[in-house]
């Protein structure tokens with residue numbers, strides 16, 4: 001099977017620092033993929049290379065066998081949709097207007113939205129369960145509702161690859177699971193960054209573990225989320241178990257050992273003061 005996205009020997013550096021180095025991986029059509037790693041590991045930079053917000057990288061990125069640098073901007077927007085951490089939404093627009101913006105890569109200059117495209121927008125609104133508030137103003141929605149609107153806008157683009165940068169950011173536990181189970185049912189290839197390793201284990205088919213700009217491991221969650229790798233990358237004591245509710249792998253963390261020693265010390269001094 002030909003990969004949908006193929007990344008080979010991808011490196012990117014700024015004037016002073018290497019940010020990504022020699023990344024190699026492939027994503028299959030329809031697969032759900034999570035990039036995890038510590039702050040500053042290069043997760044967002046990698047995404048930015050893929051949708052060519054960064055273009056001065058070295059290496060090869062191809063989509064359905066075609067190098068992305070050969071794709072015209074509009075063609076790229078028809079194939080890759082992006083939901084960023086910081087939305088660029090004009091606050092006074094309605095949900096419907098925002099979702100329709102996803103059609104822009106499919107419209108020619110001054111053309112109107114046709115009936116087929118209207119039907120497509122309605123279908124996506126229904127799929128994300130936001131039809132009821134399509135006339136509401138975007139910035140009066142809850143964080144979870146806003147995230148669903150932004151994903152709807154991205155889906156209306158009819159992309160082959162949906163890129164989500166921290167889609168669960170600022171969402172409570174309920175909305176985190178709601179968004180990710182929804183993402184799981186979209187039927188498009190998804191590449192998303194996640195900080196929560198357990199959400200990655202629950203919802204991703206494959207995990208890419210990034211540290212200091214390097215791909216430390218990639219594969220199914222059980223292959224990547226091993227105690228040895230997690231401990232090495234996040235520098236915390238770790239233990240693995242199974243979540244009894246969904247039977248998926250669950251990662252448990254504790255405070256770093258030296259911190260525990262400090263806490264114990266502080267408690268000891270406090271106890272000593274309280275009970276001389």
Ligand SMILES: Nc1ncnc2c1ncn2[C@@H]1O[C@H](COP(=O)(O)OP(=O)(O)OP(=O)(O)O)[C@@H](O)[C@H]1O
Nearest residue numbers: 014017019037038039040041042043044045046193
């Ligand atoms: N345009 C830039 N110029 C200089 N340095 C940059 C630029 N973009 C990113 N960096 C640096 O590259 C490193 C990786 O940043 P990036 O945002 O990709 O990490 P991340 O894994 O997404 O982090 P986080 O989890 O904190 O969001 C950081 O040290 C960041 O400061």
